[in-house]
Amino acid sequence: MTAADIGLTAPTGDLQAKPRWILAGLLTGPALYILIMAIVPAFLMVQLSLAHREVGGLWSPGFELTQYRQLATPLFARIMGFSLLLALTGAAICVSLAFPAAYFITRMRRRAQVAWLVFLLGSLSLSEVLIVFAFQVLLSTSGTLAGALTAVGLLAPGGSLYPNFPAVLTCLVYLLLPYVILFFYPALSQLDPEVEQAAATMGASRVSTFARVVLPMMRRQILTGVLLVVIFTFGAYLTPLVLGRPPQWTIAIHINNAAMGAGNLPLAAAYAVAVVAFMVALLVVTRLLSRRREAEA
Amino acid sequence: MFGLELRDLTKAYGEHLAADHVSLSIPHGEFVCFLGPSGCGKTTVLRMIAGLETPTSGAILLNGKAITEQPANSRQFGMVFQSLALFPHLNVGENIAFALRLRGVDPRRRKERVAELLELVRLPGLQTRAISQLSGGQRQRVAIARALAQEPPVFLLDEPFSALDAKLREEMQNELRALQQRLKITTILVTHDQREAMTMADTIVVMGEGQIQQHGPPVSIYKHPANRFVADFIGASNLLPVKILDGQTVTYGTTPLRVGATCGLGGAPATLAIRPEDVVITRAAGGGCNEVAGVISQVRDMGAYVEFRVACEGLDILGVAAPRDWIGAGLGERAHVRLPVERCQVLAT
Structure with a gap:
């Protein structure tokens, strides 16, 4: 007599089937949201970039590469080059400041850590618009910083600290620094103190431990942090617009100008598609390099 | 003197004394186990020796030279941590060569030394293996090799085997002991496992409440515990509340018991300690001294030995007997237990 003969059947299949249905049900909402809010607009953007431009800011459906040909110009290369330079410089500064800052916060007493986290989270509640215009005031001729530099003779009277590249970079670093510190904090706080003690x-020495142990152990997180800043900075709009001159304008401003100023929606869409493609390529290359490094290790 | 010396070492965390005036001399080449329950201060003392904690007061001397103020990276005592703390971004060889690289040892010599150490810990040829690809026992060996790479004057281990299963733990204990005897390196191991301490150490330091309760050779500590804490912590003990009658007699309830020596004044309360294997059980009274009548309250036949409890004067006396010496009595039967005079030890309560 087997278990089946007396009506005893293994419940495994039923038990496995139920969670699968529950999982599918739970995932339907987010999947629909991503489909509607990300994939559909991306598809529309590609469609628009291939559309035929009409006069008066209009377009008609089509399949032409006219706008993409404009991407193969020195102007577009310069814009992308500058955006990349700004993003990489911003990422280098942000990560160089945020990583040690997060490291030292994790080595503080619990109370001090909480105070720092509250402060950092609090600083994120400030609006980007408010911060950018505050920087404008601070760096302007009548601003505190410019005034102080003029007083000590480091700035000519009537001089201003903006609009220029350093002003854009400083403000972007200020905006992104709390995010990057908060990004590094969990990984660094989970770092086993015995590793450093070993x-x-x-x-x-402490410096040697930081350079030879902590930094290499956090390589993957550092790389992700760099990518995070690069992606944010590449799409920066308000900061370069307010604190920079046209040569310091990022691709985001040029997309806006193409769409709203020149009324060329297909060109703006082609710019946007190029940016997305560039970012995807960057992520893929980074991932491949990171895997290769891991395989070598 | 040559070796390591701790003088009145104290570590306070606010009001709490994690280590309370710890003084100890460890001769060169000795294997010492710091043994005690969780929170007794043994790891704190080890960390102070390593230079990872600063003592509140007291001094640490190595070969007669004070090293109390020296940071850990100047002392360079090899240490194996509880978590092993291997560097996951480095392979086995790079982990072992870490200290040598810091010292600027040339790559050829480094390579040779890594190979030597891997031979020593019985992992030859694993230089290029990633840490994540090692088993628990292999990681343990790599951590030991890494700590020994710099030829440290003192080798410290903080509960290194606690995460291993029983069989592997025993294997590693034997290997470490053999290694230590070969290298003749002063070794301090922190553990809460008394079996580990008993089988490995030349000297056991029993710690409780931040203080050294007793130190000495394992057998001596087992046979002659200095106080109730040690008797209770090391192995199983019968701890009977007694009253001192005179210099060689105590009373347990109404029964007078002769002992080798007492401590304290007549009438004072004390504890009589006797190991279960020293308790002799008989069916009938033998007529000798130190016999207490009682009723068998528990019998457990463990195959290799029989464990029994006899309720006497309101307390259970625990004993073990070899199967051939077992009286064959069952629960509720009357029996007599004899507590040999030379095995009874009176401790202050």
């Missing part, structure tokens, strides 16, 4: 018992 390095110390083997003769490593």
Whole structure:
């Protein structure tokens, strides 16, 4: 007599089937949201970039590469080059400041850590518009910083600290720094203190431990942090518009100008598609390099 | 003197004394186990020796030279941590060579030394293996090799085997002991596992409430515990509340018991300690001294030995007997237990 003969059947299949249905039900909402809010607009954007431009800011459906040909110009290359330069410089500064800052916060007493986290989260509640215009005031001829520099003779009277590249970069770093610190904080707070202590018992100084143990162990997080800043900075709009001159304008401003100023929606869409493609390529290359490095290790 | 010396080492965290005036001399080449329950201060003392904690007061001397103020990276005592703390971004060889690289040892010598150490810990040829690809026992060995790479004057281990299963733990304990005897390196191991301490150490330091309760050779500590804490912590003990009658007699309830020596004044309360294996059980009274009558309250036949409890004067006396010496009595039967005079030890309460 088997278990089946007396009506005992294994419930495994039923038990496995139920969670699958529950999972499918739970995932339907987010999947629909992503489909409607991200994939459909992306598809529309590609469609628009291939459309025929009409006069008066209009367009008609079509399949032409006219706008994409405009991407193969020195102007577009310069815009993309500058956007990339700004993004990489911003990322380098942000990560160089945020990583040690997050490291030192995690080494503080619990109370001090909480205070810092509250402060950082609080700073995120400030509107980007407010911060950018505050920077404008601070760096302007009548601003506090310019005034102080003029007083010590480092700035000519009537001089201003904006619009220029350093002003754009400084403001972007200020805007992104709290995000990057908060991004590094969980990984660094989970770093086993015994790893650093082990390095110390083997003769490593604090600096040496940081450089030879902590930094390499956090390589993946650092790389992700860099990508995070690059992606944010590449799409920066308000900061370069207010604190920069046209040569310091990012691709986001040029997309807006093409769409709203020149009324060329297909060109704006082609710009946007190029940016997305560039970002995807950047992510893929980074991932491949990171995998190769892991495989070598 | 040559070796490591702790003088009145104290570590306070606010009001709490994690280590309370710890003084100890460890001769060169000795294997010492700091043994005690969780929170007794053994790891704190080890960390102070390593230079990872600063003592509140007291001094640490190595070969007669004070090293109390030296940071951990100057002392360079090899240490194996509870978590092992291997560097996951480095492979086995790079982990072991870490200290040598910091010292600027040339790559050829480094390579040779790594190979030597891997031979020593019985992992030859694993230089290029990633840490994530190692088993628990292999990681343990790599951590030991890494700590030994710099030829440290003192080798410290903080509960290194606690995460291993029983079989592997025993294997690693034997290997470490053999390694230590070969290298003749002063070794301090922190553990809460008394079996580990008993089987590995030349000297056991029993710690409780931040203080050294007793230190000495394992057998001596087992046979002659200095106080109730040690008797209770090391192995199983019968701890009977007694009253001191005179210099060689105590009373347990109404029964007078002869002992080797007492401590304290007549009438004072004390604790009589006797190991279960020293308790002798008989069916009938033998007529000798130190016999207490009682009723068998528990019998557990463990195959290799029989464990029994006899309720006498309101307390259970625990004993073990070899199967051939077991009287074959069952629960509720009357029996007599004899507590040999030379095995009874009176401790202050």
